[in-house]
Amino acid sequence: MENLDEVYNELIMEHSMNSYNKHKLDHADRCEKGHNPSCGDEIELELKLNGNIIEDIAFTGSGCAISQSSTSIMADVLRGKTIAEAKEITKTFIEMIKREITDEKELEKLEEAIAFKNVANMPARVKCALLAWHTLEKMI
Amino acid sequence: MNSEEIKKDFPIFKNRDITYLDSGATAQRPQCVIDAIDKFYENKNANPHRGAYELSIEATEAYENTRDKVAKFINAAHKEEVIFTKNASEALNLIAYSYGLDNLNEGDKVVISIMEHHSNLVPWQFVTKKTGSKLEYMYINENYELSEEEIKSKITENTKIVGITHVSNVLGTINNIKEIIKYAHKMGAVVIADVSQSIPHMKIDVQDLDCDFLAFSGHKMLAPLGIGVLYGKKKILNNMNPFLMGGDMIEYVYEDKTTFAPLPNKFEAGTQNVEGAVGLGAAIDYIEKIGYDTIENIEKDILSYAKSELSKLDFVETYYTPNKENHSSVISFNIKGIHPHDLATILDSEKVAIRAGDHCAQPLIRYLNLPATCRASFYMYNTKEDVDKLINALKKAYNMFAKFIK
Numbered sequence: 001m002e003n004l005d006e007v008y009n010e011l012i013m014e015h016s017m018n019s020y021n022k023h024k025l026d027h028a029d030r031c032e033k034g035h036n037p038s039c040g041d042e043i044e045l046e047l048k049l050n051g052n053i054i055e056d057i058a059f060t061g062s063g064c065a066i067s068q069s070s071t072s073i074m075a076d077v078l079r080g081k082t083i084a085e086a087k088e089i090t091k092t093f094i095e096m097i098k099r100e101i102t103d104e105k106e107l108e109k110l111e112e113a114i115a116f117k118n119v120a121n122m123p124a125r126v127k128c129a130l131l132a133w134h135t136l137e138k139m140i
Numbered sequence: 141m142n143s144e145e146i147k148k149d150f151p152i153f154k155n156r157d158i159t160y161l162d163s164g165a166t167a168q169r170p171q172c173v174i175d176a177i178d179k180f181y182e183n184k185n186a187n188p189h190r191g192a193y194e195l196s197i198e199a200t201e202a203y204e205n206t207r208d209k210v211a212k213f214i215n216a217a218h219k220e221e222v223i224f225t226k227n228a229s230e231a232l233n234l235i236a237y238s239y240g241l242d243n244l245n246e247g248d249k250v251v252i253s254i255m256e257h258h259s260n261l262v263p264w265q266f267v268t269k270k271t272g273s274k275l276e277y278m279y280i281n282e283n284y285e286l287s288e289e290e291i292k293s294k295i296t297e298n299t300k301i302v303g304i305t306h307v308s309n310v311l312g313t314i315n316n317i318k319e320i321i322k323y324a325h326k327m328g329a330v331v332i333a334d335v336s337q338s339i340p341h342m343k344i345d346v347q348d349l350d351c352d353f354l355a356f357s358g359h360k361m362l363a364p365l366g367i368g369v370l371y372g373k374k375k376i377l378n379n380m381n382p383f384l385m386g387g388d389m390i391e392y393v394y395e396d397k398t399t400f401a402p403l404p405n406k407f408e409a410g411t412q413n414v415e416g417a418v419g420l421g422a423a424i425d426y427i428e429k430i431g432y433d434t435i436e437n438i439e440k441d442i443l444s445y446a447k448s449e450l451s452k453l454d455f456v457e458t459y460y461t462p463n464k465e466n467h468s469s470v471i472s473f474n475i476k477g478i479h480p481h482d483l484a485t486i487l488d489s490e491k492v493a494i495r496a497g498d499h500c501a502q503p504l505i506r507y508l509n510l511p512a513t514c515r516a517s518f519y520m521y522n523t524k525e526d527v528d529k530l531i532n533a534l535k536k537a538y539n540m541f542a543k544f545i546k
């Protein structure tokens with residue numbers, strides 16, 4: 001793998017090690033666990049909704065840098081979005097990791113989550129990047 | 141012979157720039173094993189046991205020659221005590237289904253160690269639940285070893301089966317299986333020795349061990365994928381029901397009943413992996429040519445060098461017994477603050493192949509209270525240079541992460 005630094009970049013490292021999104025919510029409306037037996041990654045996602053708006057997202061858990069930072073960055077990106085927008089962003093993120101995106105422009109809606117683009121070149125780590133997003137899919 | 145010379149016999153190291161430290165998962169193959177398989181297909185391929193013509197007879201011979209070879213290699217008293225399987229997992233499942241299901245009753249105990257690979261653990265969960273018997277674990281102490289007290293407190297009069305790995309694939313601990321077998325026999329239990337991680341590295345003598353069953357995979361000892369061995373004492377195997385049924389394992393089949401073939405065919409249903417057996421035979425020849433003494437010396441050196449180099453890295457945490465004589469070829473470790481999977485990814489970028497995860501031993505990893513470990517495992521072709529590359533890659537990984545560890 002050529003571009004390791006592009007995967008383990010500042011943003012991903014900061015989010016994986018020192019995430020401000022890693023905590024319990026006071027009054028969560030929805031809660032879902034996700035895990036990745038191959039890696040031992042575990043997360044518990046919590047959502048607070050206000051009508052059809054995701055008012056807050058937080059998570060707890062442990063695992064590799066990619067799974068934990070992907071969860072944290074997802075929380076940043078989706079906070080304040082409508083459920084419909086979150087569904088659309090989630091779909092795009094999954095397609096990006098699976099290399100199914102043809103129009104690069106579509107990636108713009110991912111905001112900071114675009115940082116995981118290079119994980120698409122790391123088959124062994126795809127599951128790690130997708131864990132949070134697949135878990136969210138079950139919640140919205 | 142030293143490991144630099146041995147390495148030259150393995151074509152993958154010419155074709156790929158790789159520091160291969162995952163022989164515990166599967167070994168690489170020497171040229172002679174690859175050639176033996178080619179020669180079989182070029183000269184002898186036919187369905188064994190099924191043709192009256194010369195070619196089929198030669199294919200049968202090629203297959204049966206390896207059985208003789210394996211029997212000598214592990215010092216079995218009878219060649220029909222050697223049963224070919226797909227791998228160690230299949231051998232262990234065969235024992236669980238064909239011996240365990242029929243011989244366990246309510247109130248009986250199966251005792252295994254917390255170090256077992258899932259393949260010597262999950263089948264016993266299944267079989268004990270099915271039969272209403274109980275599964276108990278022997279736990280390790282602070283040295284990652286089974287103490288005599290622990291063994292004696294778990295293996296008791298109502299223990300019917302003991303399953304024990306010779307060498308732990310996570311910790312490298314060498315269990316004193318000879319003593320465990322002796323004690324278990326005193327308590328009236330039969331013992332299954334899983335030698336998957338030991339037979340690549342040390343001489344196994346089933347009569348000296350006096351184990352009732354023994355299992356291993358060929359692919360960890362230089363042989364091809366897809367061939368494994370079950371050894372069982374003749375008397376016990378003769379009394380067991382077959383595991384898989386179908387062609388080649390029968391004597392007479394009527395519409396409503398069947399009589400089974402004698403050993404070993406009773407346990408070898410269907411067209412067998414002759415290519416695998418031939419490769420296994422060549423692997424045994426190669427190991428005997430190098431000699432276990434040489435292999436042990438090479439590995440002792442490399443293991444102690446690796447341990448001493450790792451101990452110089454204060455950010456690395458290791459998990460192995462301090463008793464040198466009880467430690468074989470495997471080192472599990474972690475870097476504080478870096479998840480094992482991230483570490484494996486970074487090492488991979490330096491072309492260092494190690495394994496990260498639970499190593500098919502989740503109960504052990506949980507017992508150790510770790511999320512997972514990284515594992516470097518060594519074989520006769522690993523050199524000090526391989527260790528140096530590992531150490532440098534670990535330093536690189538640590539430096540990448542260090543500035544973010546708060």
Ligand SMILES: Cc1ncc(COP(=O)(O)O)c(C=O)c1O
Nearest residue numbers: 227228229257259309336337357
């Ligand atoms: C101790 C031990 N037992 C059993 C096995 C299972 O071997 P296989 O996957 O070839 O069946 C392994 C391999 O990982 C092992 O290390």
Ligand SMILES: [Zn+2]
Nearest residue numbers: 039041064128
């Ligand atoms: Zn992961």
